Amino acid sequence: MATQNTNRTPKILLAKLGLDGHDRGVKIIARAFRDAGMEVVYLGMRVTPDQVAQAALQEDADVVGISILSGAHMRLIPRLTQALKDRDAGDVILLVGGTIPEDDVEPLHDMGVQGVFPVGTFTQTMIDFINSSLESK
Amino acid sequence: MTTGSGSSQEPERKFQTLSGLEVKELYTQDDIEGLDHDRDLGVPGAYPFTRGPYPNMYRGRLWTRRQIAGFGTPQATNQRYRFLLEHGQTGISTDFDHPTLTGYDSDHELAEGEVGRLGVAIDTINDIRDLFDGIPLDEVSVSLTINHPAITILSMFLATARKQGVAWDALRGTTQNDSLKEFHGQKTFALGPGPSLKLTTDIIEFCTKHVPNWYTVSISGYHTRESGSDAVQELAFTIAQGMTYVESTLKRGLLVDSFAPRLSFFFGCHNDFFEEIAKFRAARRMWARVMKERYGATQPESMRLRFHTQTLGSTLMRQDPQNNIVRGALQALAAVLGGTQSLHVSGFDEAFDIPSEEAMRMSLATQLILAHESGVANTADPLGGSMFLESLTNSMEEAAWDYIKKIEDMGGGSLHQGMLQAIETGYIEQEIARSSYEYQKRIESSDQVVVGLNQYQSENNQPLELFQFNPEEEDWQKKRLAEVKSARSQSDVADSLHAVTKGAKNDENLMPLIMSAVEVSATEGEVMDALRDVYGEYVDPGVF
Numbered sequence: 001m002a003t004q005n006t007n008r009t010p011k012i013l014l015a016k017l018g019l020d021g022h023d024r025g026v027k028i029i030a031r032a033f034r035d036a037g038m039e040v041v042y043l044g045m046r047v048t049p050d051q052v053a054q055a056a057l058q059e060d061a062d063v064v065g066i067s068i069l070s071g072a073h074m075r076l077i078p079r080l081t082q083a084l085k086d087r088d089a090g091d092v093i094l095l096v097g098g099t100i101p102e103d104d105v106e107p108l109h110d111m112g113v114q115g116v117f118p119v120g121t122f123t124q125t126m127i128d129f130i131n132s133s134l135e136s137k
Numbered sequence: 138m139t140t141g142s143g144s145s146q147e148p149e150r151k152f153q154t155l156s157g158l159e160v161k162e163l164y165t166q167d168d169i170e171g172l173d174h175d176r177d178l179g180v181p182g183a184y185p186f187t188r189g190p191y192p193n194m195y196r197g198r199l200w201t202r203r204q205i206a207g208f209g210t211p212q213a214t215n216q217r218y219r220f221l222l223e224h225g226q227t228g229i230s231t232d233f234d235h236p237t238l239t240g241y242d243s244d245h246e247l248a249e250g251e252v253g254r255l256g257v258a259i260d261t262i263n264d265i266r267d268l269f270d271g272i273p274l275d276e277v278s279v280s281l282t283i284n285h286p287a288i289t290i291l292s293m294f295l296a297t298a299r300k301q302g303v304a305w306d307a308l309r310g311t312t313q314n315d316s317l318k319e320f321h322g323q324k325t326f327a328l329g330p331g332p333s334l335k336l337t338t339d340i341i342e343f344c345t346k347h348v349p350n351w352y353t354v355s356i357s358g359y360h361t362r363e364s365g366s367d368a369v370q371e372l373a374f375t376i377a378q379g380m381t382y383v384e385s386t387l388k389r390g391l392l393v394d395s396f397a398p399r400l401s402f403f404f405g406c407h408n409d410f411f412e413e414i415a416k417f418r419a420a421r422r423m424w425a426r427v428m429k430e431r432y433g434a435t436q437p438e439s440m441r442l443r444f445h446t447q448t449l450g451s452t453l454m455r456q457d458p459q460n461n462i463v464r465g466a467l468q469a470l471a472a473v474l475g476g477t478q479s480l481h482v483s484g485f486d487e488a489f490d491i492p493s494e495e496a497m498r499m500s501l502a503t504q505l506i507l508a509h510e511s512g513v514a515n516t517a518d519p520l521g522g523s524m525f526l527e528s529l530t531n532s533m534e535e536a537a538w539d540y541i542k543k544i545e546d547m548g549g550g551s552l553h554q555g556m557l558q559a560i561e562t563g564y565i566e567q568e569i570a571r572s573s574y575e576y577q578k579r580i581e582s583s584d585q586v587v588v589g590l591n592q593y594q595s596e597n598n599q600p601l602e603l604f605q606f607n608p609e610e611e612d613w614q615k616k617r618l619a620e621v622k623s624a625r626s627q628s629d630v631a632d633s634l635h636a637v638t639k640g641a642k643n644d645e646n647l648m649p650l651i652m653s654a655v656e657v658s659a660t661e662g663e664v665m666d667a668l669r670d671v672y673g674e675y676v677d678p679g680v681f
Contacts, residue, residue, distance in 0.1 A: 018235070018247065018249070018250065018251055019235035019236060019238075019239050019241070019247055019248065019251050019325075020235050020251065020255070021235070021238075021239075021323055021324030021325050022324075022363075023324055023364070023677075024363065024364050024365040024451065024573055026681075027365070027570045027573065027574070027681040028365070028570075028573055028574050028577045030681040031570065031574045031681060032574070032577075040681075042679045042681055043679060044676070044677035044678065044679030045324060045677040045679075046239075046247060046676075046677060048246070048247070070235060070250070070251050070254055070255055071250075071251075071254045071255065071490065071606065072249070072250030072251050072254060074250075075249055075250030076249070076250055099488070099489065099490065101489060101490065101603070102600075118455060119455065119488055120454060120455050120456065120488065120590060122580075122581050123577065123581065124581060
């Protein structure tokens with residue numbers, strides 16, 4: 001468990017970029033992460049990449065999880081990775097979930113997204129991913 | 138091919154509906170002992186309408202096959218409409234993109250990447266004109282699936298119809314216009330609960346007087362269900378929304394029988410076959426009783442609940458997507474046995490993207506096979522009297538009333554106030570988030586089997602031919618918007634928007650003022666900005 005290797009509870013910042021209102025998944029994830037002992041901050045919907053990067057810095061988040069089901073991920077994620085870099089927060093673990101086509105997974109990794117989780121991914125898979133990423137950090 | 142590669146051990150089965158209602162081994166007459174035929178069932182077409190809204194149901198007229206569509210520019214969507222009308226569809230349902238749904242123009246910062254992506258982009262009245270080009274608005278019923286900006290889009294639509302020479306009383310379409318479900322359902326809100334309820338009521342009042350055959354509100358449970366609610370919650374919150382609209386309109390001094398016949402409903406349909414059928418039947422009985430007993434309706438038309446059904450996209454899996462065709466067929470069958478008036482079967486590829494033309498063709502075929510080959514449309518309410526189904530219908534109704542009473546208590550006895558409270562305090566969102574999480578946990582633990590996902594996984598998943606979105610459409614739409622903006626009279630626009638602001642401050646019915654604004658090419662975003670300036674913008678509280 002990551003909590004045994006670090007001095008504090010892992011802190012995860014969740015948000016939805018853009019205007020899409022499909023928030024069932026991100027809310028399930030928020031509850032699952034909380035039940036797994038993580039500290040969860042959910043910014044809600046309709047936030048901009050800049051707002052997420054700013055919050056990641058302020059909250060000193062270990063992980064940033066972005067949920068997008070609008071198909072706009074290829075436009076919005078590069079904005080976010082740039083905004084994180086601009087604030088020297090590029091080392092945060094970045095996860096993206098939602099309706100992500102298979103063909104977009106590699107390009108997202110290349111942009112600096114560590115974990116891509118299409119709809120249907122089990123919460124336990126994400127929790128395991130986060131814990132092992134934090135351990136190897 | 139699907140192989141039985143899942144666990145070979147049968148997990149211990151729990152016998153309950155997806156909402157958690159107990160299901161017994163056998164139902165007998167004892168389970169429906171208190172059921173009074175005349176009081177609780179009646180015959181189809183008569184109060185309390187449990188068995189259906191019309192006496193001969195689908196013998197008289199089949200349900201409307203209304204596959205929703207919308208993507209890209211108005212021109213691209215217009216092409217899809219013509220395709221669907223040529224292939225047996227009988228009504229049009231418009232899906233708008235997220236910027237349009239939330240009241241932002243295509244050139245707004247937040248709109249980037251979403252213009253025309255999940256629906257059609259509408260900025261000005263020119264877009265509405267192009268969207269319905271060549272479609273006879275007095276013959277084809279049009280459903281405008283929009284909520285907080287509904288007043289703006291409907292104004293554009295009515296102005297366009299007038300320009301085409303179609304009289305308003307010949308229009309038979311629908312505005313979704315269910316502002317309250319936005320806070321726990323679709324989440325495309327722009328304004329807070331109070332102001333958006335005012336706009337919904339403005340539309341009801343205006344149409345009752347000027348567009349008499351228009352269905353003013355499609356009171357929606359579908360989005361609530363997609364947000365993760367269970368069937369009982371969907372039923373309860375939807376009926377509560379409807380009651381709130383009735384109370385809010387009665388306060389304007391309209392007689393209940395003058396507007397209630399133009400309220401319709403919209404439900405989702407999930408996998409639990411009998412629970413869904415029971416839900417539809419319970420909804421009809423609940424609405425009939427509340428309209429008659431609580432609001433004093435005297436006309437059967439005011440008590441008769443009619444509804445559209447969309448099979449739930451959230452039940453569709455990426456794994457073995459062809460299995461989704463079977464899910465869609467079962468859900469569609471439940472909707473038909475529940476007595477739906479119109480139906481959309483979600484595309485089997487929707488876990489990947491908006492449906493391809495091939496998927497839409499399958500969805501229409503599913504409906505046509507049910508209608509013409511299965512025989513289920515030959516008699517009204519074929520399952521009426523089933524001991525299990527009648528018992529389940531009673532249980533659904535009882536559980537839904539418990540929720541509604543709780544909401545009423547929050548308003549100190551006023552349902553209208555209680556509903557606003559229940560939304561503002563996040564009560565409804567939290568109830569839904571809890572159900573949604575519980576369901577996910579049951580799937581992850583395999584307590585709930587989902588074929589291909591947690592059991593019986595297939596080894597070879599073939600890639601699908603998916604919908605191909607043209608990213609250039611965003612640029613086209615922005616260019617169009619810029620052209621309209623530069624060609625219009627800026628002073629006319631400024632004056633008309635000022636009038637909207639003033640009307641909002643004076644609490645006038647805003648429909649005529651907004652129509653004047655869109656007629657001089659004020660954009661949707663500009664009108665909504667004027668409203669946001671007066672009422673404030675609603676920001677997602679991030680409840681989970």
